[in-house]
Amino acid sequence: PQAKYRKDYQTPDYTIDEVDLDIRLQDHQTLVSSRLTVRRQGEHNEPLRLDGEALKLINIELDGEVLSEHRFQVVNNQLQIDDVPEAFELLIITQLDPANNSALEGLYKSGGAFCTQCEAEGFRRITYYLDRPDVLAVFTTRLQADKDKYPYLLANGNKTDSGELENGQHWVSWHDPHPKPCYLFAVVAGDFDLLEDSYRTKHGRDVALQLFVDKGNLGRAEFAMRSLKAAMKWDEVRFNLVYDLDIYMIVAVDFFNMGAMENKGLNVFNAKYVLADAKTATDQDFLNVESVIGHEYFHNWTGNRITCRDWFQLSLKEGLTVFRDQEFSGDMSMRPVHRIQDVRIMRTHQFHEDSSPMAHPIRPDKVIEMNNFYTVTVYNKGAEVIRMLHSLLDEQGFQKGMQLYVERHDGQAVTCEDFVCAMEDANSTELRQFRRWYEQAGTPVLSITESYDASAERYTLHCRQHTAATPGQKKKQAFHIPLRVHFYSDSGELLKLTSDELKNDILQLTEEQQDFVFEKVKEKPVPGLLAGFSAPVKLDYEYQEKQLLTLLAYSQDPFICWDAAQQVYLQAMKKAIAAGSPVQLSQASLDALKHKLENQQSDPALVSLLLQIPSEESLSGEYDVIPVADIHRVCGELKQLLASELEKELKETYSSCHPQGAYQFAPTDIAQRMLANTCLAFLANLKNPEITALLERQFSKADNMTDELAAMQAAVHANHTSADNMLREFAAKWQSNSLVMDKWLATQASAARSSTLDSVKQLTSHGAFSWQNPNRIYSLVATFTHNLAQLHREDGEGYRWLREVIVRLNSSNPQVASRLVTALLQWRRFDEKRQTLLKQELKTLQELPDLASDLYEKVEQSLQ
Ligand code: DPP
Ligand code: ZN
Numbered sequence: 089p090q091a092k093y094r095k096d097y098q099t100p101d102y103t104i105d106e107v108d109l110d111i112r113l114q115d116h117q118t119l120v121s122s123r124l125t126v127r128r129q130g131e132h133n134e135p136l137r138l139d140g141e142a143l144k145l146i147n148i149e150l151d152g153e154v155l156s157e158h159r160f161q162v163v164n165n166q167l168q169i170d171d172v173p174e175a176f177e178l179l180i181i182t183q184l185d186p187a188n189n190s191a192l193e194g195l196y197k198s199g200g201a202f203c204t205q206c207e208a209e210g211f212r213r214i215t216y217y218l219d220r221p222d223v224l225a226v227f228t229t230r231l232q233a234d235k236d237k238y239p240y241l242l243a244n245g246n247k248t249d250s251g252e253l254e255n256g257q258h259w260v261s262w263h264d265p266h267p268k269p270c271y272l273f274a275v276v277a278g279d280f281d282l283l284e285d286s287y288r289t290k291h292g293r294d295v296a297l298q299l300f301v302d303k304g305n306l307g308r309a310e311f312a313m314r315s316l317k318a319a320m321k322w323d324e325v326r327f328n329l330v331y332d333l334d335i336y337m338i339v340a341v342d343f344f345n346m347g348a349m350e351n352k353g354l355n356v357f358n359a360k361y362v363l364a365d366a367k368t369a370t371d372q373d374f375l376n377v378e379s380v381i382g383h384e385y386f387h388n389w390t391g392n393r394i395t396c397r398d399w400f401q402l403s404l405k406e407g408l409t410v411f412r413d414q415e416f417s418g419d420m421s422m423r424p425v426h427r428i429q430d431v432r433i434m435r436t437h438q439f440h441e442d443s444s445p446m447a448h449p450i451r452p453d454k455v456i457e458m459n460n461f462y463t464v465t466v467y468n469k470g471a472e473v474i475r476m477l478h479s480l481l482d483e484q485g486f487q488k489g490m491q492l493y494v495e496r497h498d499g500q501a502v503t504c505e506d507f508v509c510a511m512e513d514a515n516s517t518e519l520r521q522f523r524r525w526y527e528q529a530g531t532p533v534l535s536i537t538e539s540y541d542a543s544a545e546r547y548t549l550h551c552r553q554h555t556a557a558t559p560g561q562k563k564k565q566a567f568h569i570p571l572r573v574h575f576y577s578d579s580g581e582l583l584k585l586t587s588d589e590l591k592n593d594i595l596q597l598t599e600e601q602q603d604f605v606f607e608k609v610k611e612k613p614v615p616g617l618l619a620g621f622s623a624p625v626k627l628d629y630e631y632q633e634k635q636l637l638t639l640l641a642y643s644q645d646p647f648i649c650w651d652a653a654q655q656v657y658l659q660a661m662k663k664a665i666a667a668g669s670p671v672q673l674s675q676a677s678l679d680a681l682k683h684k685l686e687n688q689q690s691d692p693a694l695v696s697l698l699l700q701i702p703s704e705e706s707l708s709g710e711y712d713v714i715p716v717a718d719i720h721r722v723c724g725e726l727k728q729l730l731a732s733e734l735e736k737e738l739k740e741t742y743s744s745c746h747p748q749g750a751y752q753f754a755p756t757d758i759a760q761r762m763l764a765n766t767c768l769a770f771l772a773n774l775k776n777p778e779i780t781a782l783l784e785r786q787f788s789k790a791d792n793m794t795d796e797l798a799a800m801q802a803a804v805h806a807n808h809t810s811a812d813n814m815l816r817e818f819a820a821k822w823q824s825n826s827l828v829m830d831k832w833l834a835t836q837a838s839a840a841r842s843s844t845l846d847s848v849k850q851l852t853s854h855g856a857f858s859w860q861n862p863n864r865i866y867s868l869v870a871t872f873t874h875n876l877a878q879l880h881r882e883d884g885e886g887y888r889w890l891r892e893v894i895v896r897l898n899s900s901n902p903q904v905a906s907r908l909v910t911a912l913l914q915w916r917r918f919d920e921k922r923q924t925l926l927k928q929e930l931k932t933l934q935e936l937p938d939l940a941s942d943l944y945e946k947v948e949q950s951l952q
Contacts, residue, residue, distance in 0.1 A: 089941040094400040094453045101134045102126050102172075104218055104225045107270075111195075113202050113233035113277050115187035118195065119146070122215040124178045125225075135170040138180075138216035139209070142194070145216070146181040167216040182215050189213075190860060190900040198343035199302070200237065201278025203356055205349060208399055208458040211270035221396045222501040224267035231275055232259040238277040240300065244268070244352045246334055264352055266332070269395055269501065274351030276300070276339045283309045287320050289330045295320075300339040301362065308363040311753070312338065312377050319382040322416050327490060329389045338362065338381075342826070345862050345903045346462065348380050350387035357384070360827050360863060366751040368828050370794040371758045378420065383413035389494065397501045399458045403450040403526075404504045406462075407470020411478070414471060421755040424646035425693045425762075431621045431647060434472060436706040438464040439626065442531040443709075444914050445950040447558040451504050451526040454560070456945035459903050465529075472624040473525045479570045479594060479622055480522075481515050488514040521568040521598055529558040532567050534597070535628040540612040547585065547609040549573075552601045553625070559949065569597040572622035572645075575613035578634075580642030583613050593619065614638045619645040631655055637680045646694055653681070653698035661707060661722040665715060671725040678733050685737040685767075692745055693759035696766040701726050704840075704876035714917050720877035724840065727806075731773040742767040742782070751792035765798035772806035780810055787814050797831055804839050819856070829856035830867035837871035844878040845886055859896065862904050869893055873911035880918065884925035887912065891929040894943065895936065902940030909933070909943055913950040927951070 108123040126136065145162065148155040150172065160169045167180075189196035194213025195204050204214070212219040229243035235258040241250075245264025252258045280300035287295045297316060301309045316338070323329045338355045340362035348357040361380040364373050390412060391405035417426045441447060441464055450470040452461055478486045489511035496510060504526050512519050532555045539548045551571070555564035572593050575583040585606040589595055595604050614635045618627050631639075631652075639652035656677050664671040681699065688695040704723050708714045731738065746764045747757040768786065771779045787799035787810075800818055803811040815832065822828040833856060836847050851857055851868055858864045869890070873879055879886040890912065897905035915926035933939065934947050 089456050089944050091454050091456050094398070094451070097398050097400075099129060100218055100220060100223055101129060101132060102136050102218065103129050103223050105267075106228070107217075107225045108228045108230075109215070110230045111232070111275060113186075113231065113238065115197065116185050118184040118186055118202075120182045120184060120215050122180045122182075122217070124180070124217075125175075126172070126178055127175045128172075135168045136172050136178075138167045138169075139165060139212040139219040140167055140182070140216035141165050141212050142184075142189075143213065143216065144183040146183055147179070148181075149179040151176050152179075165212070180216050184214065191902060192343055192345050192862070193903070195275070196343070198341040201276060201280075201339075201341060202233070202238070203276045203278075203339065203341050204274050204351075205345065205356065206273050206351075207271040207349060208402075208462075209271070211273055214273075217270055219270055220398065221269040221271060222398065224269055224395075224499075224501060226267050227264045227273060228261065229263075229273075229275060230259060230261040231277060232257055233277050237279065239279050240277065240282075242274075242276040242300075242337060242339065242354055244272070244274055244354050246353075264333075266352060266393070267499065268352050268392065272350070272352045272392055272395075274349070274354045274356055276341075276354065276356065278339075279303065280339070281306045281309075283313055285313050285317065287317050287331070287336075289320070290324050291330050293331070293334065295331055295333070296335045298335065298337045299362070300337065302340070302342070302359070305340075305363055308365045308368065309340070311364045311374060312340075312362045312381055315378040315381040316385060318378070318420065319385040319416060322382070322419060323386060323389070323412075326415070326419065327389075327412070327487070329386075329494070331388065332393070336385075338384075342863070343861055345901070348384050350384040350391055352388075352392050355384045357381075358863065360830070363827060366753070366792040368793055368822075368825055370797055370831075371753065371761060373793070374753050375417065375426075379413050379417045382416040383409055386412040386416070393499065394494065394497045395501045397503050399455065399461070400452055401503050402458075402461060403466045403470035403473075404502065404507055406467045407450060407474050408507070410467050410471035411474040414475075422693060422759065424691075425697065425759075427620065427647060428650050428694075428697050430468070430471075432706070433464065433468055434621070434624055435709065436703065438469050438624070439531050439709055440705075440914075441465050442469075442529060442558065443556075443917075444910075445559055445952070446910070446913060446946055447529045449525075449527055449529045457906070457941040459942055460906055460945055469624050472621075476525070476570050476623055477511055477519075477522070479572070479620075480519075480596075481511065481517070482592065485515045486511070519568075521566070524565055524567050528555065528564050528567070529561055530555045530564060532564075532569065532623075532625045533628055534569065534571070534618075534623075534625045536615075536617060537629070538615065540609070542612070545607065545609050547606045547613060549595075549604045549606075549615065550601075551595075551597055551604065553597060554600070559952070566598060566600045567623075567625075569623045569625060571595045571597055571617065572619040574616040574619050574643065574645060574648065576616060576638055576642055577611060578614065578638060580638055582642075582644065583609075585609060585613065594622065616643050616645060616648040618651075619648050621647050621651075633659070633674060633677065637676055640680050640698070641683070646691075650694065650698045654702060657701045657726060658707065658710065661702075661719075661726060662710060664722045664725070665718040671722050671729055673726075673729060673733070681730070682734060682737050685734065685741050688741055688745060688763055691759070692763035696759070696762040699730070699766050699770070701730070705874055708876055708917075712917065713919060714876075714880075716877055716880045716918070716922070717882075720840065727770065728773050731770040734770070735774060738767040738771050742771065751794075761794050761798075765795065765802070768798060769802040769805065772802040772808050775806075775808065780808070783808065783810055784814075787817075793828070793831075797835070800832075801835050804835050807839075807841060823856065826856070826861075827863070830863055833857060833864065833867040834871040837868050838875055840875070840877060842878075844872070844875060845881065845889065848872050849889060859900065862901065865897070865904055865908075869908055873908060879911060880922060882921065884922075884928075887925050887929045891932060894933060898933075898936060898940050898943055899938065902942040905940065906942035906946060909946050913946060915950070 106125040110121040112119040186195045193210040231241040241260040243262035248263045250260040283299040285297040340359040344358035390408045492514040493510035535552045537550045587606045636652045643649040745760045747760045790796040800814045894905045
């Protein structure tokens with residue numbers, strides 16, 4: 089496999105203005121006729137080179153004449169045609185085998201339905217094409233299939249015509265007036281239940297909304313429809329962006345590698361981000377549906393109307409759209425909860441990626457397999473970079489920038505640079521240094537110390553930033569970091585400190601070392617640093633316990649408050665690891681937590697979050713060489729300690745804060761369930777009969793999945809005696825619902841038990857599991873890869889099994905295989921014994937004769 093470099097970008101030699109597709113759908117012999125209107129760009133005599141993979145070429149005609157074999161050749165997945173005219177029409181007929189397409193890229197079968205996934209480079213598995221995002225064409229699509237099996241034939245745009253044929257076949261044609269890159273092409277054919285609604289835009293356009301789900305699931309589609317309408321409204325109000333077609337369709341499918349796909353007018357969704365009702369979906373599932381429905385809808389402007397020039401620019405649409413979906417979720421409900429959850433993803437997963445062999449800037453410079461770059465860095469760090477722009481320019485300035493961006497670039501394929509320029513021009517400012525966030529990989533460490541001169545009433549923050557080398561980038565330059573700070577007195581009052589450099593609570597760091605001086609400061613303040621997690625950096629400031637408890641008690645910034653608790657836990661756990669002694673918490677810390685529990689009414693969700701201790705995985709981020717067994721030990725000890733020390737308060741909170749009455753998906757109820765279930769999870773560690781009764785009662789009486797699953801998870805994660813029974817009952821009750829059974833698989837894969845690997849192996853032969861379906865594999869295997877102590881068993885069995893799984897998936901679904909291999913890449917972070925074991929597995933993979941490019945890229949990069 090060959091690497092591609094961002095710097096090598098060239099405009100395409102040819103472009104395609106119109107595409108006319110005629111697709112005759114059959115399981116093994118689908119025929120695709122593609123009529124392309126092609127035009128040369130610039131003056132040159134280069135041949136036309138079209139991308140194509142896994143295609144059977146049946147026929148080519150150029151301007152109506154069959155091309156004889158010497159006029160074209162197929163080499164290295166490209167169809168090359170020499171001596172083509174300035175402008176011409178090309179007809180290409182290819183044949184596909186969708187029923188055997190287990191990689192789920194291009195056209196494939198999901199259960200009984202045909203569907204497509206073309207991003208990033210899947211369209212070339214449907215027909216020969218200029219498969220790159222800067223070729224924008226108007227698509228017309230005619231679909232034909234058996235009418236009984238496939239009553240719905242869907243494609244992008246508006247339906248223009250349909251008809252019946254003999255032999256039980258029928259056809260439908262579609263036209264999408266908006267020129268688009270082929271990665272946004274989609275077709276779906278199948279038999280579904282259809283939920284219909286409509287939305288009137290603020291421009292008065294009536295949009296038909298259609299949601300297609302598997303038969304029998306109509307009741308579980310209503311929340312997704314509500315979320316769609318809320319998203320359409322929100323984008324009009326907050327961003328002044330209005331929908332542009334008369335129809336918006338969403339199809340939920342069972343077999344899907346990713347979350348969902350924003351194809352123009354025809355989103356294809358992983359069913360788990362559509363289907364939700366109280367009985368089968370948790371509160372978190374509902375929130376995920378809302379956010380993913382929003383995300384794909386928001387792509388209509390940030391992604392579809394304005395798309396990427398090349399795939400190195402992926403964060404142009406993804407970082408921005410994640411930022412938009414985060415804001416949507418925050419505006420809809422529980423902003424602090426969403427923010428803290430987003431920060432957790434950054435700290436646990438993105439920081440981890442930044443320290444791995446696959447570390448890359450949000451705008452990568454080098455790519456072998458594009459599918460490997462749909463990452464937490466491009467998506468979530470990309471969103472943090474947009475959020476920093478939002479902090480620096482504020483809402484009004486940011487919206488001015490968005491407006492200019494849309495005015496300038498509507499209908500174009502552009503770059504991250506274009507986006508930053510629009511932000512600069514609209515605000516008459518310059519963001520030269522800020523661009524380094526696009527260029528440099530790695531997590532900056534922000535080390536801060538302070539000094540206070542009481543007699544001069546002067547307080548100074550000394551800041552220093554450093555970013556460690558990442559692959560291919562040895563020396564890093566200073567980032568432009570917005571550092572949001574709040575100051576408190578010892579007794580918790582918010583202090584108004586002033587400095588020329590402090591604007592809207594933000595200090596702008598631009599140098600490697602920088603001091604910020606505050607005058608007329610009457611007492612030494614407690615600094616609340618990085619409020620709102622204002623930049624994706626690691627903060628290195630030696631908080632005293634007393635300061636942390638002040639912030640925990642009084643901070644008005646939910647992130648700071650939550651983080652103060654996290655720091656208390658981290659300090660205690662790290663100290664216990666360093667000393668080889670049991671974890672301890674001071675009485676003052678315990679009292680502070682008790683106080684939070686006793687006063688939870690004002691914000692039960694935040695109390696729930698701040699009680700939750702860091703995961704084994706996130707604690708591992710604190711170490712260069714990860715002490716696996718110690719981490720496992722102290723996490724267990726801290727849970728046990730909190731459970732016994734706070735038993736009384738946990739019990740009282742548990743019984744007082746459970747919502748009364750039937751389940752409702754409403755913020756106050758969600759928050760109460762969060763807290764009650766966090767209490768229960770701690771209490772389950774105290775194996776006494778009273779608590780067993782609590783657990784079992786909640787498990788059997790719950791009228792909703794949030795509480796039912798929480799009880800089972802609490803039991804399993806605490807190794808409670810009720811666990812096995814609950815797992816059995818749950819499976820008997822839900823065996824016919826695969827999305828619910830995914831939770832059952834994941835619960836077992838995340839158990840901190842030495843028997844977990846054996847259970848996981850056994851579960852691969854359970855009826856609830858399938859090697860064909862990504863959701864099943866993610867639930868069982870990917871969850872297991874995040875179970876630090878069980879994957880990294882000292883005997884290497886975890887590694888060996890994971891390698892076997894990857895070998896198996898290498899041939900059937902390389903994208904999924906590649907997501908799983910990530911867990912093996914960080915061998916340098918472990919002790920020598922584990923290093924040897926890990927490297928051995930990586931080498932075995934490296935030597936596979938038919939290693940997929942997805943895996944090749946990561947394995948090579950890791951062993952370099
Ligand atoms: N573009 C999709 C999304 O992030 C992923 N294929 O929504
Ligand atoms: Zn996206």
